[in-house]
Amino acid sequence: xxxxxxxxGEYLKPDPDGYREWxxxxxxxxxxxxxxxxxxxxxxFVQDGDYLVYECTYLQRGPSSxxxxxxxxxxxxxxxxxxxxxxxxxxxxxxxxxSKLDVGFFLFGPVVEAAIREGRxxxxxxxxxxxxxxxxxxxxxxxxxxxxxxxxxxGFKYSGAKIIEDPYTGQPTVVVPALNPDVALIxxxxxxxxxxxxxxxxxxxxxxxxxxxxxxxxxxxxxxxTEEIRRDPGRTTIPYYVVDAVVNAxxxxxxxxxxxxxxxxxxxxxxxxxxxxxxxxxxxxxxxVYSLESQQELLEKRMGVAKLLELQQRETxxxxxxx
Amino acid sequence: xxxxxxxxxxxxxxxAVAHMVEDARTYWVTGGGSPMAAILLAKKxxxxxxxxxxEDGVLGAEPALPFDPIMNMVSSRAGYRALQWGTMNTVGFHxxxxxxxxxxxxxxxxxxxxxxNSTAVGDYEGEHRRFGGPGGADSIASLCWRTILLTDQQKxxxxxxVDFISSPGFLDGSPGARxxxxxxxxxxxxxxVTPWSIFxxxxxxxxxxxxxxxxxxxxxxxxxxxxxxxxxxxxxVVETPTEEELLVLRTELDTRGxxxxxxxxxxxxxxxxxxxxxxxxxxxxxxxxxx
Numbered sequence: 001x002x003x004x005x006x007x008x009g010e011y012l013k014p015d016p017d018g019y020r021e022w023x024x025x026x027x028x029x030x031x032x033x034x035x036x037x038x039x040x041x042x043x044x045f046v047q048d049g050d051y052l053v054y055e056c057t058y059l060q061r062g063p064s065s066x067x068x069x070x071x072x073x074x075x076x077x078x079x080x081x082x083x084x085x086x087x088x089x090x091x092x093x094x095x096x097x098x099s100k101l102d103v104g105f106f107l108f109g110p111v112v113e114a115a116i117r118e119g120r121x122x123x124x125x126x127x128x129x130x131x132x133x134x135x136x137x138x139x140x141x142x143x144x145x146x147x148x149x150x151x152x153x154x155g156f157k158y159s160g161a162k163i164i165e166d167p168y169t170g171q172p173t174v175v176v177p178a179l180n181p182d183v184a185l186i187x188x189x190x191x192x193x194x195x196x197x198x199x200x201x202x203x204x205x206x207x208x209x210x211x212x213x214x215x216x217x218x219x220x221x222x223x224x225x226t227e228e229i230r231r232d233p234g235r236t237t238i239p240y241y242v243v244d245a246v247v248n249a250x251x252x253x254x255x256x257x258x259x260x261x262x263x264x265x266x267x268x269x270x271x272x273x274x275x276x277x278x279x280x281x282x283x284x285x286x287x288x289v290y291s292l293e294s295q296q297e298l299l300e301k302r303m304g305v306a307k308l309l310e311l312q313q314r315e316t317x318x319x320x321x322x323x
Numbered sequence: 324x325x326x327x328x329x330x331x332x333x334x335x336x337x338x339a340v341a342h343m344v345e346d347a348r349t350y351w352v353t354g355g356g357s358p359m360a361a362i363l364l365a366k367k368x369x370x371x372x373x374x375x376x377x378e379d380g381v382l383g384a385e386p387a388l389p390f391d392p393i394m395n396m397v398s399s400r401a402g403y404r405a406l407q408w409g410t411m412n413t414v415g416f417h418x419x420x421x422x423x424x425x426x427x428x429x430x431x432x433x434x435x436x437x438x439x440n441s442t443a444v445g446d447y448e449g450e451h452r453r454f455g456g457p458g459g460a461d462s463i464a465s466l467c468w469r470t471i472l473l474t475d476q477q478k479x480x481x482x483x484x485v486d487f488i489s490s491p492g493f494l495d496g497s498p499g500a501r502x503x504x505x506x507x508x509x510x511x512x513x514x515x516v517t518p519w520s521i522f523x524x525x526x527x528x529x530x531x532x533x534x535x536x537x538x539x540x541x542x543x544x545x546x547x548x549x550x551x552x553x554x555x556x557x558x559x560v561v562e563t564p565t566e567e568e569l570l571v572l573r574t575e576l577d578t579r580g581x582x583x584x585x586x587x588x589x590x591x592x593x594x595x596x597x598x599x600x601x602x603x604x605x606x607x608x609x610x611x612x613x614x
């Protein structure tokens with residue numbers, strides 16, 4: 001295959017056979033409970049230096065409680081797949097957890113800008129869809145995937161993409177490396193203790209990220225019985241055998257919304273977005289992460305029952321979000 | 324239909340885009356903001372089968388407005404009454420096989436070839452101001468058959484060559500540049516719409532001024548660009564909003580003014596001239612309000 005041009009960005013090297021061997025050796029096919037606390041899950045499955053993806057955002061059905069736990073445990077040197085991100089990347093960068101970013105989209109602000117300018121964080125450029133296509137390729141067990149976008153951009157130069165002469169059509173075609181992240185954080189509506197998980201409604205690439213990632217931590221609004229999974233198998237979005245940890249995380253997406261369950265906490269959304277845009281991430285993390293032991297404590301000390309009930313009541317649209 | 328006598332620059336821009344919306348065509352956008360308002364306005368008044376499609380894979384939603392701040396995707400109100408809930412990958416593939424007719428994008432910076440910058444202003448490898456990256460815009464501008472860009476009429480927004488191509492227009496403007504870069508044949512940037520003007524592209528793929536709003540002159544538009552665009556043989560007048568359009572916009576689509584309350588206000592004087600209103604209106608035109 002003739003390479004016509006190629007980006008100069010560093011990329012996580014695809015290794016499909018290596019990934020197969022990892023899956024053979026580490027993904028248990030046994031139905032064993034993977035239920036654990038967010039603290040244990042992050043301690044056990046997020047290592048310094050990992051490539052980390054999160055599904056959706058800190059503001060919309062994202063694994064927000066898990067992201068807070070990663071920051072609380074002061075993980076270091078992570079490489080983020082920062083697609084469809086809003087504030088997650090800035091919070092993790094602000095927490096000193098990040099050394100590399102594959103950019104799709106994140107909310108910019110002084111903290112990330114300074115980290116990039118001072119060389120503490122290196123950014124590589126992609127787009128949201130190119131990143132989810134890379135994850136798709138990782139989920140398919142492929143070394144790379146052809147995409148029909150991204151060519152001709154300046155982002156291409158700072159990425160791991162190449163333009164090749166397609167051996168079938170002879171036309172210039174963009175290819176990007178498959179992505180098999182070390183760890184995926186995924187927040188779902190429901191899961192059983194084994195990791196069979198249900199996402200209701202739209203999303204970014206949760207099914208693909210679960211298949212593509214070496215270690216998968218699911219946080220769930222509700223833990224449901226496996227009998228309920230078996231009653232309606234078409235609802236299973238993620239199968240148990242790719243999942244490594246299941247965390248019971250009611251209101252786990254706060255301050256974000258979970259469709260059909262609760263609305264976003266608007267003052268908190270404005271606080272976190274403002275903190276990112278004005279470079280006040282430290283103060284935000286102190287209040288919402290470091291000063292708290294856990295998600296449970298956040299719900300008790302910073303939210304309270306009345307506020308949680310109000311968020312539930314404000315989520316009036318239920319169609320499609322209950323089996 | 325009655326021509327409106329008072330409207331904001333943003334309302335005028337949204338209506339101008341709504342007038343371009345074709346029935347039974349798909350519109351792939353990043354969700355919320357002016358692009359959503361334009362498509363839904365057109366659906367309500369002229370193009371009932373236009374299809375609103377968002378980056379998170381929501382197909383044909385009838386959004387329950389207004390949204391809470393930033394909840395323009397992956398929220399129950401944004402995905403309300405859709406035909407399908409997919410994902411970013413599924414809708415990306417729909418676009419890749421040619422199902423997406425139009426993209427509508429808000430842009431930070433655009434150049435004479437319709438390229439878009441949302442990554443860095445300045446020298447990417449040196450001094451620059453960092454922005455959030457292309458997000459969904461790169462795929463929209465690559466894969467939709469036609470792409471409409473929205474921006475404000477400001478010198479710093481219209482530059483000869485964007486500092487960083489985040490999402491592709493005609494790239495360096497040479498014939499076949501998009502195809503050589505692997506982008507699908509026949510896709511293209513199509514229009515740029517500001518509150519003051521409408522552009523298409525000439526046969527050499529350069530931005531071409533085709534119409535200006537009745538409250539500004541051609542000279543005023545050109546003064547707010549950092550390059551000289553091609554000029555259509557006749558410069559038309561951008562149609563102003565009707566009372567009916569503003570009623571839908573203000574009472575159904577943007578009741579809180581989250582989208583439209585930006586820019587200066589225009590009034591139709593008794594002598595039939597459109598002028599900038601002396602007072603009122605407001606908002607910071609420099610801030611992107613798409614969220």
